[in-house]
Amino acid sequence: MEKNPETVDILAFGAHPDDVEIGAGGLIAKETSLGYKVGIIDLTMGEMGSRGTPEIRAEEAETASRILGAEWRMNLKMPDGGITADNENIMKVTRVIRTYRPKILLAPYWDDRHPDHIRTGQIVTEAHFKAGLRKLEPELKAFRPSIIIYYFLNRIESLSFVVDVSLHYEKKREAIGAHYSQFGEGGLKPLAVLGVKAPLQFIESRDRFYGAQIGVAYGEAFLVRTPVPLDDPMKTWGI
Ligand SMILES: [Zn+2]
Numbered sequence: 001m002e003k004n005p006e007t008v009d010i011l012a013f014g015a016h017p018d019d020v021e022i023g024a025g026g027l028i029a030k031e032t033s034l035g036y037k038v039g040i041i042d043l044t045m046g047e048m049g050s051r052g053t054p055e056i057r058a059e060e061a062e063t064a065s066r067i068l069g070a071e072w073r074m075n076l077k078m079p080d081g082g083i084t085a086d087n088e089n090i091m092k093v094t095r096v097i098r099t100y101r102p103k104i105l106l107a108p109y110w111d112d113r114h115p116d117h118i119r120t121g122q123i124v125t126e127a128h129f130k131a132g133l134r135k136l137e138p139e140l141k142a143f144r145p146s147i148i149i150y151y152f153l154n155r156i157e158s159l160s161f162v163v164d165v166s167l168h169y170e171k172k173r174e175a176i177g178a179h180y181s182q183f184g185e186g187g188l189k190p191l192a193v194l195g196v197k198a199p200l201q202f203i204e205s206r207d208r209f210y211g212a213q214i215g216v217a218y219g220e221a222f223l224v225r226t227p228v229p230l231d232d233p234m235k236t237w238g239i
Contacts, residue, residue, distance in 0.1 A: 009036040011102035015116035017061035023151030025172035026165025032069030044080035052181025064178040083119040093127035159221040166217040
């Protein structure tokens with residue numbers, strides 16, 4: 001069967017145009033460098049941000065997505081600060097999942113201080129389930145990705161695994177830096193992002209901390225709701 005040219009291997013969802021960079025930028029850069037196709041979907045334009053306009057933020061998001069090697073980036077234009085996990089929004093995401101048929105979904109961890117992050121996690125979780133229901137809107141073929149991998153923004157309570165992103169950390173830094181209106185230097189006072197006044201240091205310290213947990217320079221932590229299969233513990237810990 002001919003493969004739909006639009007399909008991607010990984011679909012990464014964020015509430016705001018810098019979320020996926022912060023939580024999973026290293027993983028995305030790593031997977032695209034391995035040849036996997038990644039699409040990025042932001043639910044809002046980030047228009048409630050204290051700095052930057054939707055147009056500026058869209059340009060920054062596009063630059064960041066090129067740095068990470070993503071195939072494309074799309075915006076569903078839900079209201080920033082007012083995402084609701086209603087049926088209309090869940091179905092929008094369900095259709096996107098069925099169209100691009102990724103094996104893995106990335107979404108923000110559902111327990112976070114920002115309500116938009118919570119709702120985005122909820123919407124993707126429900127859309128993942130609905131995308132596999134054959135009798136629901138059957139004109140678009142049902143498809144359920146293998147797993148949702150949740151990334152962290154404000155809070156990490158428990159995690160399932162840490163991915164070594166050391167070799168791709170510079171790309172993560174660059175991609176976050178592309179969101180100049182949010183993280184800009186040049187005399188601009190850093191904004192409180194993720195509720196902290198020094199967001200870049202916060203993100204980097206956290207990634208160093210999780211890297212150290214697995215004995216590498218930089219790591220990103222993730223959560224999945226099923227046990228993580230391990231083929232051979234000797235391969236992981238025996239060498
Ligand atoms: Zn956000």
